[in-house]
Amino acid sequence: MPEFSIGEAERLTGLKAHVLRYWEEVVPFIRPRKDDQGRRYYRTRDIELIRRVKHLVQVKKYTLEGAGERLIAELTDVKAQSARQELNEIRAELMRLYTIVRKERSQGETHTP
Template identity: 50%
Template sequence: MSDPIIAKKAYYSIGEVCDITGLKPHVLRYWESQFEVLSPNKNRAGNRVYRPKDIEVVLLVKNLLYEEKYTIEGARQRLIEMRQAGELAEERQVVLDPEFLSIMKEELQGLKELLTRPDAT
């Protein structure tokens, strides 16, 4: 079962996924071209729509690249190994541990405060 923070909606826009994951849109688009398991659907307008499962995969890729220091090729191979061993769903959940989500929540709250702060002009 997905974490409640991610499972609030059935579909998310690329902007919402960027807010959730702390990544830029061009990074997500690049990762789509590099990782077969990351392939969000597109709506009628041609915009990417991410399901909660897709966001979990994005977070897993982010963890492999940024925390575990895999190269793109190494992360791609690791994802293939996880998929073949039936571990992909489990590993998607591992990156959603409470500490990780707590850090993400703090960062998002900081951004919200920064964006809603009244101008000093």
């Protein structure tokens, strides 16, 4: 997974380094990896989140805190939808297995002397 220095993150997001560092303090899920010397390395996901925050702040006129809250709500909703989908898939698999077991039981009962 590619990582980007703060200079590269500046170019990719159109934000200055001091703005990126400030946003890290205010928006809790923007957390670039830091090496032993404290240099920041942004992942693709970090860049995407920063761009989303930038859009909410500059285009939709959210405050930075409001943009953070909005993204938390969006991310929570995405996780909930993913969990629901996974549960539905598990439920379908359980029903499939249950049907097989019932069918085998009913066939076993008819073949018993």
